[in-house]
Amino acid sequence: MLIFRQLFDPTSSTYTYLLADPATREAVLIDPVFDHARRDIALLRELDLRLVATLDTHVHADHVTGAWLLRQQCGSQIVLSQASGATNADRLLQHGDRIAFGHRHLEARATPGHTSGCLTYVLDDQSMAFTGDSLLIRGCGRTDFQEGSPRRLYRSVQEQILSLPPECLLYPAHDYRGLTVTSVAEERRFNPRLGGDVDVSDFEGYMNNLGLPHPKLMDIAVPANLRCGQPQAQAGLPQEPDWAPLTCTFGGVWEIQPAALAERIGGGHAGDVQVIDVREPAEFNGELGHIHGARLMPLAELASRSGEIDRQHPLVAVCRSGARSAQAVALLQKAGFTAVANLAGGMLRWRADALPVENGGD
Structure with missing residues (x-):
């Protein structure tokens, strides 16, 4: 058994994932959002869980991670890719590293292409994978900034994600239509960018002609996320009531x-x-x-x-x-x-x- 919750930030359409071992009550959070740290802490408390680590799939461009704030409140480790270039992390991951929570673990798979430091986290029994922006539901992350590369992303998805068992459920970092989950089998067949008979030339041509505007919060989110979400000033911290406990x-x-x-x-x-x-x-x-x-x-x-x-x-x-x-x-x-x-x-x-x-x- 696994304790699992999928949480949502409507501002950035970001999913945050809670996974916990029911035997030891140890938990991890994948892609936490700074503005929802209070919500996440409340859920951990209500489920009687101890947060041991926060895992970011990449240095996000559209929201600030809650990793640093959760470490301050919960004592959890900050974990992300060594290739991310981030400071303030407690553990920097390479391809194949494992992150344990109780008797369970996640395997980190390097899936660069959206950014150079993208990771996909695969559950120990390969029943679930958390793909960040490397693979979205019927789509993928853009490749036109943060050292993105269509060729690298194509190879990452084909070799590290779509090579998982067909029944493996895939959970993205974002979805802008309200979709929550897909599977390897679905994306192999139906993903218009990466599935079916699409080859690397098709994919490069598609991605190089998207013409998308840069994310609105990119200039704020990326520098903050390179600090693992640590505010530059005390004024950036959420205000807590002080009139009573x-x-x-x-x-x-x-x-x-x-x-x-x-x-x-x-x-x-x-x-x-x-x-x-x-x-x-x-x-x-x-x-x-x-x-x-x-x-x-x-x-x-x-x-x-x-x-x-x-x-x-x-x-x-x-x-x-x-x-x-x-x-x-x-x-x-x-x-x-x-x-x-x-x-x-x-x-x-x-x-x-x-x-x-x-x-x-x-």
């Missing part, structure tokens, strides 16, 4: 744990944090009770009553289980509130942690 869920909701909220509202910070209870009145005064100082504002009324909430102080939304209050957080953020969080587990968790309530049953 919060964690972000994979769904993108900031949460506070009950003990942290209890300490915040009972430790000399009274008035600093607003508690908005979005249950119905009968629940507010029912068996679970409510948090001292909480204001009742049922979820159905929240949008129309948001003007009653002080925007100068942080707020925590509360409900029975944390589901309705997560929606309340989304509504409040849409209304322009920035310092807002959900109480993890709601009043059920609050009571389970034996924290004080008003009007609650035993």
